[in-house]
Amino acid sequence: MESTDIAIVGAGPGGLAAAAEATRAGAQVVLIDENDGPGGQYFRLRRSGVSGPVGPATRTMELKSRLLKEIDSSRLRGLYHTSVWGVFPGEMLALERDGEIDLLKFRRLIVATGAYDRPVAFPGWTLPGVMTAGAAQALVKGSGVLPGRRVLLAGSGPFLLPVAEELAAAGATVVSVLEATRPRAWLPCLARIWGRWEQIAEGYHYMMALRRAGVPVRFARIVKEACGGDRISEVVTVAVDAQWHPLPGTEERLAVDAVGIGYGFLPSTEITRQSGCTHHFDELRGGWLPVHDHEMRTSVQTILVAGEAAGIGGARVAMLQGRIAGVTAARDLDYRDASTTDRRLRTVRAALTHQRAFADVLLDVFRPRPGLLELVTDETLICRCEEIPASQIARYQTAWPSDLRNWKGVARPGMGLCQGRICGRIIAALVARQTGQQEQQLGMPTARPPVKPVSMEALARLDVQAEQYVLSTADQMRMIRDSGHRQDAGGSVSA
Amino acid sequence: MSTLRIASPGQPPVTIYVDGIPVDAWEGETVAAALIAAGHSILRFTPRLRQPRGIFCGMGICYDCVVVLSGAGAVRACMTRVRPNIRIETGAARPGKSGRPE
Amino acid sequence: MSNQIFTDAQIVVVGAGAVGMSVAYHLARRAMNVVILDKGSVCSETSSATFGLVWVQSKVPVYYTRLSLLSSNLWPEVVAELDEDVEYRRDGGLRLALSEGELETLGAFVAKQAQVEGLQIQLLEGAEVRQMEPEAGPNVVGGSFCPQDGHVNAIAYVNSLARVAARLGARILSFTPCTGIARDSHGAVSGVETPRGTIRCRAVVNAAGVWAAQVAWMANVVVPIIPCRGQILVTEPLPPLVSRPLHILRQSPLTGVVFTGETSEFVGTDRGTTLSAFRRHALRAIEMVPVLGRARALRMFSGLRPWPPDGLPFLGPVPRVPGFYVAAGHSGITLSPVYGKVLSEIIIGGQTDVPIHYYDPSRFDGRDEITFSRFGETITLDMRNWPDEALLARPAATVA
Numbered sequence: 003m004e005s006t007d008i009a010i011v012g013a014g015p016g017g018l019a020a021a022a023e024a025t026r027a028g029a030q031v032v033l034i035d036e037n038d039g040p041g042g043q044y045f046r047l048r049r050s051g052v053s054g055p056v057g058p059a060t061r062t063m064e065l066k067s068r069l070l071k072e073i074d075s076s077r078l079r080g081l082y083h084t085s086v087w088g089v090f091p092g093e094m095l096a097l098e099r100d101g102e103i104d105l106l107k108f109r110r111l112i113v114a115t116g117a118y119d120r121p122v123a124f125p126g127w128t129l130p131g132v133m134t135a136g137a138a139q140a141l142v143k144g145s146g147v148l149p150g151r152r153v154l155l156a157g158s159g160p161f162l163l164p165v166a167e168e169l170a171a172a173g174a175t176v177v178s179v180l181e182a183t184r185p186r187a188w189l190p191c192l193a194r195i196w197g198r199w200e201q202i203a204e205g206y207h208y209m210m211a212l213r214r215a216g217v218p219v220r221f222a223r224i225v226k227e228a229c230g231g232d233r234i235s236e237v238v239t240v241a242v243d244a245q246w247h248p249l250p251g252t253e254e255r256l257a258v259d260a261v262g263i264g265y266g267f268l269p270s271t272e273i274t275r276q277s278g279c280t281h282h283f284d285e286l287r288g289g290w291l292p293v294h295d296h297e298m299r300t301s302v303q304t305i306l307v308a309g310e311a312a313g314i315g316g317a318r319v320a321m322l323q324g325r326i327a328g329v330t331a332a333r334d335l336d337y338r339d340a341s342t343t344d345r346r347l348r349t350v351r352a353a354l355t356h357q358r359a360f361a362d363v364l365l366d367v368f369r370p371r372p373g374l375l376e377l378v379t380d381e382t383l384i385c386r387c388e389e390i391p392a393s394q395i396a397r398y399q400t401a402w403p404s405d406l407r408n409w410k411g412v413a414r415p416g417m418g419l420c421q422g423r424i425c426g427r428i429i430a431a432l433v434a435r436q437t438g439q440q441e442q443q444l445g446m447p448t449a450r451p452p453v454k455p456v457s458m459e460a461l462a463r464l465d466v467q468a469e470q471y472v473l474s475t476a477d478q479m480r481m482i483r484d485s486g487h488r489q490d491a492g493g494s495v496s497a
Numbered sequence: 498m499s500t501l502r503i504a505s506p507g508q509p510p511v512t513i514y515v516d517g518i519p520v521d522a523w524e525g526e527t528v529a530a531a532l533i534a535a536g537h538s539i540l541r542f543t544p545r546l547r548q549p550r551g552i553f554c555g556m557g558i559c560y561d562c563v564v565v566l567s568g569a570g571a572v573r574a575c576m577t578r579v580r581p582n583i584r585i586e587t588g589a590a591r592p593g594k595s596g597r598p599e
Numbered sequence: 600m601s602n603q604i605f606t607d608a609q610i611v612v613v614g615a616g617a618v619g620m621s622v623a624y625h626l627a628r629r630a631m632n633v634v635i636l637d638k639g640s641v642c643s644e645t646s647s648a649t650f651g652l653v654w655v656q657s658k659v660p661v662y663y664t665r666l667s668l669l670s671s672n673l674w675p676e677v678v679a680e681l682d683e684d685v686e687y688r689r690d691g692g693l694r695l696a697l698s699e700g701e702l703e704t705l706g707a708f709v710a711k712q713a714q715v716e717g718l719q720i721q722l723l724e725g726a727e728v729r730q731m732e733p734e735a736g737p738n739v740v741g742g743s744f745c746p747q748d749g750h751v752n753a754i755a756y757v758n759s760l761a762r763v764a765a766r767l768g769a770r771i772l773s774f775t776p777c778t779g780i781a782r783d784s785h786g787a788v789s790g791v792e793t794p795r796g797t798i799r800c801r802a803v804v805n806a807a808g809v810w811a812a813q814v815a816w817m818a819n820v821v822v823p824i825i826p827c828r829g830q831i832l833v834t835e836p837l838p839p840l841v842s843r844p845l846h847i848l849r850q851s852p853l854t855g856v857v858f859t860g861e862t863s864e865f866v867g868t869d870r871g872t873t874l875s876a877f878r879r880h881a882l883r884a885i886e887m888v889p890v891l892g893r894a895r896a897l898r899m900f901s902g903l904r905p906w907p908p909d910g911l912p913f914l915g916p917v918p919r920v921p922g923f924y925v926a927a928g929h930s931g932i933t934l935s936p937v938y939g940k941v942l943s944e945i946i947i948g949g950q951t952d953v954p955i956h957y958y959d960p961s962r963f964d965g966r967d968e969i970t971f972s973r974f975g976e977t978i979t980l981d982m983r984n985w986p987d988e989a990l991l992a993r994p995a996a997t998v999a
Contacts, residue, residue, distance in 0.1 A: 036557060038578065043556060090874055105874075118558055128561075130538040130551025137555025140575070145530030146523075148501045172503040232549045233538045386553070386561065388836065388854060389545045400641075400762065402771040408640040411647055411754035417854055419560035419835050421897055424553075450872060455835060455895035461881035462892070466874045544836075570893065 003465075005107035006032040006079070008331045009095050010114060011086045011273060014042020015069070016309025016320035016327075017114035022072035023328030024112075028337040032106060034081045034097065036454075041066060042116050043136060044317045046144050054143060055171040055211065058204045059164065062317075069321070088451025089277035093304055096451065103460045110304055110331035113274050114324060117267035117288070117310035120370070121424045122157075124377035126228030127263075128386055135264025139165045148174045150260025154237050156180035156225040157264035159368035163208035165262060170215035177256055179212065180239060182246050182265075183368060184222040191367045198360055226253065226377055228261060237261050246373030265370055268427060269311050275449035278302055283442040286365050287313030289427060290446045296351065298327035306331055315361040322354040375431055384432070385425045387418020395432050406444040409433050419455055422447065501534045511581040516588070522579045529555070529562050529574035532587065540564050540574055541589050565589050608634040608770070610802040610946060611791040613777045613814050616646035617753060618931045619806030620760045621677075621939030627769035629943055634798055635769060636791065638776035638810075642757035645808045645931060648870075648902030650831060650858055651753045652844055653933045654692060656712060656720050656745035662957050663911055664715045667930070669953065670937035671747050677936050678751075682762055685755040686852050692748025693728060694846040695739050697886050702741040709743045720745045734840045736889040742845075750844040752851065753932050777807070780818040780923070788818070788922030802922045802946055806938070808905045809868075811913070811927035812986045815960075818920050822913055823963050823980055824927055825987075827906035827973075828864040830872050832880040833857070833898040840888060848884055857891060859884040863974055870901040904929045908971040908980065914941060914958035925960035 008024050010017045013035035024031050033040070041047050045066040048054060084099040095106040119134035126132065131150060135157060138149045152175045155162050166179045195202060212219060226248060227238040241252035267288065274292035275281060280301035281290045291313045298306045308327040309320030329342050378384070380393035390413065398404075398412045406429070415429055416422035426447060434441045510521035513528075515535060522531035529552045532540065539549040540562050552562040555575050562574040567584035569577075574585075610626055612619045615637035623635040637643060653674055658667040671689075678687045696702035702722075709722045721744055728742045729735050735742075765771055772793075779792035780803060790799045805822070807814040815822035836855040841848065848859045860880030877899060885892045905927050907913060912928035924946065926938045937953065944951040963969060969980040981987065 036576070091871070094874070096874065118554060118556060121554075128548060128550060128553075130540070130549050133551070133553050133555060137552055137575070140527075140555040141530050141533065141552075142503065145526035146503045147526065147530035147534045148503060149533065151500065233551065386550075386559065389543055389548070398758070400771075401765065402641065402761075402773045404773065405640045405643070408642060408647070408754075408758070411642070412758045414854060417833075417836060417856055417897070419563075419895070419897065420558055423558050450899060451877075452896055452899065455897055458834065458881045458885060458894050458896055459892035461832075461877050461896060462885050464874065464878040464881075466878055544838075 003094075003105040003107055004032075006030050007108070007335050007337070008032070008110045008112060008328075009034065009106055009108035010112045011095075012042060012114035012116050012309070012311070013037070013040035013080070013082075014114060014116045014309065014320065015044050015317040016116070016311070016324035017042070017112070018045075018066075018069045018073070019321040019324030020112045020114060020308055020328035020331070021078055022069060023325045023342065024332045024337070025074035025077040026072065027329065027332035027339040027342055028077070029332045029335055030077050032079045032081060032108075034084050034086055036083065036085050038082055040070065040080065040082075043140075044320075046140060048143055055167050057167075057207045057211070059168065085454040086273065087454040087456045089273060089305075090451070098454070098456050098460060101457050101460050103456070103464050105466070108304070109335055110306065112324075112327045112331055113292075113305065113307045113311050114309045114320070114327075115270040115273060115311045117269050117314055118423065119263070120265045120268050121428060122263055122265050122370075122374060122377075123382050123384055123392075123428050124225060124227060125379055125382050126230070126234070128383055129228050129230050129234045130232065131230070131234035131260045132228045133260070133262060135162060135165045135262040138260065138262035139168060142168050142172050146172075148172055148260075149262065150258065151175060152177050152258045153260045153262060154178055154180070154225070154256060154258045155262045155264065156182075156239070157266075158182040158370070159264065159266050160205070160364065161266070162264050163205075163212070165264065166217055167208055167211045167215075170212065170217055176215065176217040177258055179217060179219045180223045180225065181219060181221050182224045182242060182371070184244065187244065188367055191363050194360060194363045201360065224248070224374070224377075225261060225263065234258060234261060242373055244371070246371035247376060248373065265374070266365070266368060267310060267314050269314060271311055272449045272453035274300060274305065274307055274311065275446065276451055276453050277305060279305060279307075281446055283446070284313060285441070286362065286369065287315065289441075296326075297330040298323055299330065314365060315358055318357045319354065319361050322350055322357060325350050326354070375435060378428075378432070384428055385415030385418065387420050387424070388415060390415045392432065395429060396436060399436055403437070406430060406433060406447060421453070421455070511579065513579060513582065514584040516586055524579055524581070526579050527575050528564065528566070528572070528577045528579055528583075528585060531579050532564070532574060532585070537587055540587050563589065606796065606798060608632050608798055608800045610634075610804065611636060611798055611800045612804045612806055613791070614806035614808055614810070615641045615757075615761065615771065615773065616644055616806065616808055616931060617642075617757050617935040618808065618926050618938045619804065620757050620764060621935040622804050622806055622926055622942045623769045624760050624764040624767070625939035625943035626946065627764050627767035629947055630768070631943075631947065633769050634772060634800070635764075636772050636775050636777050636793065638774070640773050641761045641771065642754055644810075645902055645904060646753050646757050648831070648900050649753050649829070649904075649932060650861060651750050651849065651932060652692070652846070653687075653689070653749040653751055654844075654846070654930065655718065655747050655933070656692060656694065656743060657846070658930075661715050662954060664712065664718060666912075666937060666953070667933055668715075668717055668747060670934045671749065673936035673940060674749065677760075680763055681756070681759040683755065683759050684853070685759050686752035687749065687756070688751070688842070688852060689747070689749035690843050691744055691746040692750070692844045692846060693723075693732065693742045693744050695728065695735065695742040695887050697738050697740065699740060705741065705743050718745070719747060732841050732843060732845070734888045734890055735845075736887060738886050748844065750849050751932065752853070756932075777814055777817070782818065782920070786920060788920065802924065804924045804926055804942055804946075806926045808927055808931060809903045811905060811925065815925065816986050818917075818923050820917050820920055820923060820925070820960065821964055821982065821985060822925055822927065822960055823969055823982070823985070824905045824907055824913070825865065825978065825980070826868055826903040827929070828866050828869065828901050829861040829904055830876040830880070830899060830901050831861060832859050832877065832884070832896050833900070834859075834891065834894045835897050837894055840890060845887055848887055856897075857884070857894070865906075865973075865976055865978055868903060870903065872899045872901055905931070906973075908963070908969045908978075912958045913960040914938065915955045915960055916945060917960050919961075
């Protein structure tokens with residue numbers, strides 16, 4: 003079993019920033035990511051030979067370059083194409099790579115596992131061609147392939163804009179960008195935007211780019227249904243009120259061959275939930291989140307968190323939190339760098355406060371409204387993996403209070419390979435609505451290892467000292483023999 | 498070159514086999530991208546309702562994009578990179594085709 | 600949603616798992632006024648984290664085998680009353696031997712069990728096992744087969760039973776813990792105390808499983824049950840591979856997930872999972888069904904089994920506390936129907952035709968110490984300081 007000073011899970015903005023600070027301070031760091039290389043979703047590797055639009059996207063790549071240069075690579079070991087499936091007592095990280103399991107002992111763990119596009123269910127959402135906005139972006143940016151020739155983007159929030167720009171610049175016809183909010187909902191945002199020149203410039207850049215490309219942006223409209231035989235051929239959109247309730251009679255049909263849905267992000271909190279960190283429910287920043295202090299420590303002494311996994315906030319927040327976490331973890335282990343002065347940290351903290359506040363404003367303005375849940379019909383599949391429709395979830399209403407765990411046990415969603423990531427929040431919202439409770443009252447879903455699918459064969463080959471007594475076949479056989487004796491003796495009880 | 502591809506990748510394509518048929522692809526792109534570029538938006542059929550699925554999350558968590566890669570078994574197309582001469586089968590019933598987990 | 604407290608009942612059942620719900624169902628079916636309590640949701644403890652076997656062949660001694668067989672025979676008629684498919688299958692169960700040594704031990708055991716009246720059990724060779732279950736691997740040298748074994752989805756079963764019981768008039772109070780047993784001047788049960796008030800009743804059934812010791816203590820009754828952890832590994836949904844339970848491996852007929860392994864650990868109420876169990880379970884599963892090597896594990900959970908020192912149920916009245924009954928022990932899934940039958944018969948008619956004197960809840964009375972071993976681990980319960988809070992720490996009730 004290997005060991006290291008600081009293990010960082012996730013090589014996106016948060017993880018890279020943490021790695022930069024920690025290695026500079028002198029700590030040995032292992033950086034782990036499921037992808038082929040560093041960057042995560044935000045700094046997605048652009049395939050060579052494929053150029054993208056100039057502007058914020060270019061600046062993002064420059065930022066990544068600078069961050070990578072900050073890392074002292076002599077102290078960094080990058081483990082890519084590697085998944086982290088559990089944290090075990092004794093500060094052990096369980097990894098899987100290429101069908102082999104490794105254990106990594108750490109002194110500090112920084113969880114920077116990022117986020118994923120919020121899944122939103124509606125009729126036809128499982129059709130080929132319907133994907134998340136992130137998936138559409140990954141195809142174009144990462145591989146230079148369009149998801150379709152006629153693409154509709156729909157959802158809420160600023161993320162739709164760079165995706166639209168990327169698609170348009172790549173030659174797709176972006177038939178429309180649908181933003182569920184209406185501009186007057188942005189007033190709180192506009193009031194707080196003064197002084198944030200970078201964000202203003204970015205917003206302006208995207209709006210101009212879309213205008214030049216002839217991409218219509220429509221407000222207060224959402225995707226209601228995706229239609230098609232074996233793949234999507236048409237999308238039905240509908241106007242919505244301020245709470246995103248569909249307004250009957252406003253449906254429109256559009257011929258498309260791909261749809262990108264982007265309603266914000268959900269944090270990947272499986273590792274912090276599984277490892278015993280205390281969590282609290284914060285609807286705005288993505289639901290159940292690990293409680294952390296300003297040094298990015300969780301309630302578990304050896305575990306820190308940074309980035310989206312600590313609460314949705316965007317890449318700038320992630321990088322600043324990552325720096326703080328990296329410094330904190332390194333300092334815990336008595337590693338200090340000349341540059342990790344209190345003064346610099348104060349600057350970082352001030353910047354974090356500043357960015358966090360703006361991120362929160364955006365989250366609030368573009369938060370999902372209750373009307374979205376109305377798109378779900380009885381037949382709409384909720385558990386995509388196991389093909390369980392909403393009616394199956396709804397049929398177990400009882401006269402006595404239940405909890406989410408029991409609902410799920412009975413309706414049986416979440417047993418598939420996504421381990422409940424896609425259906426989890428949707429089910430919680432449906433059950434909450436059905437039982438008249440708040441989602442928070444349903445309790446936090448438990449996470450246990452493995453938090454990623456892990457090969458049975460690899461588990462069988464695990465090289466581990468038995469730290470707990472586990473029933474063995476020899477013991478089973480002994481039991482059978484012993485019970486035979488007991489039977490002979492007339493069933494006497496040991497006293 | 499497929500109309501879904503953007504720009505010229507500046508390197509020659511490699512050949513991969515999709516359901517037995519040779520197809521151009523570029524090293525470095527994901528299998529998901531190569532399949533979509535080649536017109537295969539249906540990656541599998543679900544076991545119970547036999548519904549078509551394509552890519553959904555694009556980042557390896559939804560397991561909708563599972564295809565069978567010769568020699569490796571069931572893989573997520575969005576997390577697997579193209580290499581020369583790989584053989585892909587789409588339309589598998591579930592991760593693990595023809596009744597066997599792979 | 601209101602969770603009204605009921606102030607009156609004839610019988611209160613404490614614990615809404617497989618045992619308690621079965622008792623409530625049987626009582627409600629016979630028009631008794633029954634209220635069932637649970638500190639959590641219906642089916643929130645052992646029954647929600649168990650294997651789901653309805654198992655007879657390995658039970659010893661002979662009277663316990665016969666109790667299990669009786670219960671197994673009652674299962675089909677209960678299932679017929681339920682409102683959905685709870686994945687109950689009774690196509691027999693197999694216990695596999697993976698070496699000649701294991702086969703020899705198994706053979707001797709089968710020979711003994713075959714003498715139990717009514718039990719059908721036979722030793723099979725490897726080839727015969729593979730004929731029955733083609734995915735059984737080449738390392739399987741034989742197995743014991745009992746056609747009276749089966750399996751079920753325990754969570755679906757308990758919840759379905761709850762809905763049926765409720766329709767028959769049983770009143771279910773979830774998130775309502777039992778905090779005390781009220782007794783009258785003669786020492787007989789007069790009510791059950793909860794945070795929301797007292798429910799007057801003439802009988803209480805302690806079906807609190809893992810927490811049966813604490814609930815019994817509320818009536819000054821000693822029921823030495825301690826938690827025994829079992830870790831269970833679950834795979835991704837798979838095509839049909841095994842149709843019968845293989846004792847420590849079974850596949851869900853509905854979803855195709857394969858459950859494997861059961862540990863047996865006395866670790867108090869620790870519901871964690873261990874790396875060594877991961878390895879142990881995966882290794883054994885692949886030895887039995889090699890094709891599972893190519894599957895992925897998606898979940899591992901721990902259940903706490905209620906373990907009595909002699910492994911036998913606590914089933915019956917406690918004469919010195921009139922109106923107090925106990926129905927607790929391990930294998931609550933298998934025994935669920937018979938617990939319900941016996942207790943409803945005793946409570947309503949004062950007697951049952953099932954021989955239950957072996958399971959006297961008071962059989963450990965008067966002991967200063969109880970020592971027992973299981974799989975090489977020896978546990979000593981100090982009965983002078985009972986209940987042992989460290990061993991039995993009961994979580995605070997959650998209120999919905």
